[in-house]
Amino acid sequence: MALDSKVPKGPIADKWTNYKNHIDLVNPANKRNIDVIVVGTGLAGGSAAATLAELGYNVKAFAYQDSPRRAHSIAAQGGINAAKNYQGDGDSTYRLFYDTVKGGDYRAREANVYRLAEVSANIIDQCVAQGVPFARDYGGLLDNRSFGGVLVSRTFYAKGQTGQQLLLGAYSAMNRQIGRGKIQMYNRHEMMDVVLVDGKARGIITRNLVTGEIERHSAHAVVIATGGYGNVFFLSTNAMGSNVSASWKIHKKGAYFANPCYTQIHPTCIPVSGDHQSKLTLMSESLRNDGRIWVPAKLEDAQAIREGKKKPTDLSEEERDYYLERRYPAFGNLVPRDVASRAAKERCDAGFGVNATGEAVYLDFADAIKRYGREQALIHGDHNPSAEKVDKLGKEVVKAKYGNLFQMYDKIVDEDPYNTPMMIYPAVHYTMGGTWVDYNLMTTIPGCYCIGEANFSDHGANRLGASALMQGLADGYFVLPYTIGDYLSKDIRTGKISTDLPEFEEAEKSVKEQINFFVNNNGSKSVDHFHKRLGKIMWDKVGMARNAKGLTEAMTEIKALREEFWKDVKVPGSADTYNEELAKAGRVADFLELGELFAKDALVREESCGGHFREESAETEGPQEGEAKRDDVNFAFVSAWEYKGEPADAVLHKEQLEFNDIELKTRSYK
Amino acid sequence: MNLKLKIWRQNGANDAGKMVDYSISNVSPDMSFLEMLDVLNEQIINEGGEPVAFDHDCREGICGMCSLFINGEAHGPDRGITTCQLHMRKFKDGDTIYIEPFRAKAFPVIKDLVVDRGAFDRIQHQGGFISVNTSGNTQDANSLPISKHAADEAMDAATCIGCGACVATCKNSSAMLFVGAKVSQYALLPQGQVEAADRVRNMVAQMDAEGFGNCTNTGACEVECPKGISLDNIARMNRELFKTMI
Numbered sequence: 001m002a003l004d005s006k007v008p009k010g011p012i013a014d015k016w017t018n019y020k021n022h023i024d025l026v027n028p029a030n031k032r033n034i035d036v037i038v039v040g041t042g043l044a045g046g047s048a049a050a051t052l053a054e055l056g057y058n059v060k061a062f063a064y065q066d067s068p069r070r071a072h073s074i075a076a077q078g079g080i081n082a083a084k085n086y087q088g089d090g091d092s093t094y095r096l097f098y099d100t101v102k103g104g105d106y107r108a109r110e111a112n113v114y115r116l117a118e119v120s121a122n123i124i125d126q127c128v129a130q131g132v133p134f135a136r137d138y139g140g141l142l143d144n145r146s147f148g149g150v151l152v153s154r155t156f157y158a159k160g161q162t163g164q165q166l167l168l169g170a171y172s173a174m175n176r177q178i179g180r181g182k183i184q185m186y187n188r189h190e191m192m193d194v195v196l197v198d199g200k201a202r203g204i205i206t207r208n209l210v211t212g213e214i215e216r217h218s219a220h221a222v223v224i225a226t227g228g229y230g231n232v233f234f235l236s237t238n239a240m241g242s243n244v245s246a247s248w249k250i251h252k253k254g255a256y257f258a259n260p261c262y263t264q265i266h267p268t269c270i271p272v273s274g275d276h277q278s279k280l281t282l283m284s285e286s287l288r289n290d291g292r293i294w295v296p297a298k299l300e301d302a303q304a305i306r307e308g309k310k311k312p313t314d315l316s317e318e319e320r321d322y323y324l325e326r327r328y329p330a331f332g333n334l335v336p337r338d339v340a341s342r343a344a345k346e347r348c349d350a351g352f353g354v355n356a357t358g359e360a361v362y363l364d365f366a367d368a369i370k371r372y373g374r375e376q377a378l379i380h381g382d383h384n385p386s387a388e389k390v391d392k393l394g395k396e397v398v399k400a401k402y403g404n405l406f407q408m409y410d411k412i413v414d415e416d417p418y419n420t421p422m423m424i425y426p427a428v429h430y431t432m433g434g435t436w437v438d439y440n441l442m443t444t445i446p447g448c449y450c451i452g453e454a455n456f457s458d459h460g461a462n463r464l465g466a467s468a469l470m471q472g473l474a475d476g477y478f479v480l481p482y483t484i485g486d487y488l489s490k491d492i493r494t495g496k497i498s499t500d501l502p503e504f505e506e507a508e509k510s511v512k513e514q515i516n517f518f519v520n521n522n523g524s525k526s527v528d529h530f531h532k533r534l535g536k537i538m539w540d541k542v543g544m545a546r547n548a549k550g551l552t553e554a555m556t557e558i559k560a561l562r563e564e565f566w567k568d569v570k571v572p573g574s575a576d577t578y579n580e581e582l583a584k585a586g587r588v589a590d591f592l593e594l595g596e597l598f599a600k601d602a603l604v605r606e607e608s609c610g611g612h613f614r615e616e617s618a619e620t621e622g623p624q625e626g627e628a629k630r631d632d633v634n635f636a637f638v639s640a641w642e643y644k645g646e647p648a649d650a651v652l653h654k655e656q657l658e659f660n661d662i663e664l665k666t667r668s669y670k
Numbered sequence: 671m672n673l674k675l676k677i678w679r680q681n682g683a684n685d686a687g688k689m690v691d692y693s694i695s696n697v698s699p700d701m702s703f704l705e706m707l708d709v710l711n712e713q714i715i716n717e718g719g720e721p722v723a724f725d726h727d728c729r730e731g732i733c734g735m736c737s738l739f740i741n742g743e744a745h746g747p748d749r750g751i752t753t754c755q756l757h758m759r760k761f762k763d764g765d766t767i768y769i770e771p772f773r774a775k776a777f778p779v780i781k782d783l784v785v786d787r788g789a790f791d792r793i794q795h796q797g798g799f800i801s802v803n804t805s806g807n808t809q810d811a812n813s814l815p816i817s818k819h820a821a822d823e824a825m826d827a828a829t830c831i832g833c834g835a836c837v838a839t840c841k842n843s844s845a846m847l848f849v850g851a852k853v854s855q856y857a858l859l860p861q862g863q864v865e866a867a868d869r870v871r872n873m874v875a876q877m878d879a880e881g882f883g884n885c886t887n888t889g890a891c892e893v894e895c896p897k898g899i900s901l902d903n904i905a906r907m908n909r910e911l912f913k914t915m916i
Contacts, residue, residue, distance in 0.1 A: 050804050066725070069791075070735050072727070074733050074734075122808075126806050130800050131799075131824075131862050133855065133859065140815025142812055159829075161829065172794070172798055172799035172800070173804050187791075239729070240727055276700075278705050278729060407750070408755070411755045412757070414757070526712055529712075570715065572719065572720050573721075577682070578784065580721070
């Protein structure tokens with residue numbers, strides 16, 4: 001099948017408006033006869049469910065958690081971008097569009113990104129109207145801060161809990177519609193498969209996670225909004241339950257999977273402390289506004305620190321290497337995430353790491369505390385403050401800005417970051433790859449849509465900070481509700497879809513077979529055992545830096561591990577009760593297939609871009625020496641994989657990316 | 671560390687349930703409490719048993735999914751944290767730890783340590799929102815200035831993660847801290863004031879219908895709240911409710 005992105009014709013700034021003016025609409029009376037299923041109720045799914053219900057469709061929403069309020073969007077800390085130019089610092093729709101395309105290393109679809117930038121301002125208005133308590137300045141107006149990869153302050157925030165507040169906003173909009181009966185909410189339900197009738201998505205099979213019951217649900221369209229698949233690495237900043245299953249099930253039924261190898265490694269996470277670790281914790285990127293990143297300049301100091309013979313505060317300014325400020329003077333500590341992550345790895349690989357495992361760098365607030373302390377003293381009329389007073393006042397400012405993050409760090413590491421620099425290291429965070437969608441956000445399965453982190457479209461090979469929340473809400477509130485209407489306008493005479501159709505029966509049968517297999521397999525190793533081994537292969541060979549040899553080995557090893565899993569996995573308990581091991585088994589089975597496709601995609605992409613760093617492709621000379629080397633001649637495409645059974649047999653389809661409004665150039669932050 | 675665990679096991683809402691003894695060795699002080707339970711579960715699975723069911727997800731202290739009553743305290747022996755943020759360094763070698771579900775009539779047990787907190791959602795369905803279309807055709811966000819003080823106070827209330835520790839720790843199983851926080855968030859913002867009266871009436875009515883108890887100002891909820899939600903929110907909720915009666 002040829003990939004048709006369905007990007008509307010015309011100048012980029014007019015595409016979305018023209019599109020909206022010309023699509024078919026469904027009249028309000030007919031919307032009442034149309035059902036839509038939304039799987040996943042985080043920022044994207046929650047906002048979509050609420051808006052579709054408000055438009056008049058009958059919405060059935062599904063979440064594996066006990067409430068939409070638990071979705072992992074809630075953990076996003078730093079903020080949400082919008083081109084409002086409230087600060088008067090030169091921001092505009094075009095500049096947000098430009099930063100996003102450049103930040104994504106020119107591997108995103110221009111038209112989608114422009115639309116995202118265009119609706120971004122509406123998101124803020126919408127959320128404020130819903131009662132989201134964004135930070136305000138003393139004049140009562142909204143406050144902004146800056147994030148990595150940009151030169152303007154366009155990030156709106158609610159302390160370090162922006163994701164939480166935006167999600168609760170979408171959740172409250174859902175609650176309004178649940179209360180009115182327009183959304184039927186299915187909590188603690190997991191989607192097990194999608195059902196296709198005459199080639200169109202017409203329903204899903206779910207498992208009630210409490211009773212184990214397998215259920216059939218029909219609809220005129222299915223929306224997948226189940227987030228990212230970073231947990232393929234086992235250790236990541238994702239919630240424990242985050243999984244690829246819904247995306248993988250639709251992939252197996254015909255939806256192409258795009259750019260699986262684009263993974264964002266977030267530079268400011270709490271380092272790994274031991275083998276028992278179940279997940280990694282992210283510290284907001286906003287910390288880089290004030291924290292300075294450094295390692296010791298001399299190897300012997302780094303060693304002394306690792307052995308506990310020296311403390312970071314023992315080293316003078318000259319004995320420290322502020323490597324981001326040194327290498328990237330224009331952006332300094334605020335370089336994009338992929339650049340900051342690779343730079344940290346480079347220093348640690350060279351032996352300058354500062355924790356016991358040598359995999360950590362410092363994020364230091366001492367300078368910020370002094371700077372803020374002096375400023376506060378002046379505000380209070382003290383022109384000659386003591387060092388203690390400066391320290392005290394400065395810490396108060398830092399506490400007001402980042403208090404919850406500092407507390408979180410202290411609880412996990414048992415060290416007070418006000419008095420000693422934090423230790424940070426990159427960790428798997430967000431996945432830019434996902435289901436391939438066209439401009440309408442529809443997958444290659446007619447009637448099956450995919451929104452938010454679960455699709456691939458807006459971030460290219462790297463996601464700029466504070467743009468994930470923006471995409472989730474843009475898709476859910478403002479894009480999908482239009483595009484899905486165009487599709488559903490052809491369905492007004494279809495009537496209710498029966499769940500007695502043979503397609504439902506067949507899908508249910510195969511779901512039950514897999515469940516029965518798991519509970520009867522009586523193997524010898526737990527689900528987590530396999531998940532951890534998969535994660536190790538992924539991190540070692542498909543992680544922050546990749547090469548052809550490692551990727552080829554990874555593909556073989558994952559295949560072998562998958563075979564072992566199906567022979568030897570042990571799932572205790574029964575199928576008809578609450579059984580978390582059984583739920584995990586199905587998810588890990590899917591990760592074991594995705595992992596191999598992920599490595600295959602990375603192997604094919606013989607260039608470095610964004611979150612994909614191929615060791616064979618680095619600049620060897622000139623001002624960019626050592627930086628990632630992109631290859632626009634051969635690789636300016638989206639790789640969209642078609643399922644053909646084994647992941648190794650997947651067929652590559654290329655969507656050639658066109659850049660008519662932004663010139664492709666080397667991404668320099670120097 | 672070596673620890674003895676006494677864990678509540680219950681097959682479902684209608685099962686009687688009982689405390690079961692476990693022992694676990696080589697616990698690292700750097701483990702989180704939930705990671706310690708992961709290790710225990712791995713041990714139970716390897717011995718052919720059924721792992722202990724407990725709720726958890728983000729493990730960053732923000733999703734509000736984890737629960738657990740540990741040695742008689744919601745989220746265990748530390749202030750201002752969820753169970754996933756509790757680390758084993760808070761315990762000593764040889765300790766015996768009691769682990770139970772959040773007990774309240776309105777939170778029926780699903781299995782072992784997992785309870786159904788759906789009552790919180792149903793309260794929200796009755797008014798925990800501002801009635802505004804999600805069309806994006808709203809006024810500019812800066813056209814209605816909000817004082818920093820009001821925005822900060824609303825934010826403090828909105829910080830509630832809906833974990834239910836307040837209910838679990840209250841001798842009356844009252845949900846007033848949770849409901850008070852939601853009512854306050856909206857009551858403090860101009861956008862929320864238009865329908866403030868209906869909101870508080872409906873949410874309080876649903877709270878009562880769910881079987882939560884009343885507040886007798888013991889203050890345990892505030893002490894155990896992982897997010898430091900203040901009792902002031904209960905006072906504000908009562909004020910909002912009284913206003914509707916005048």
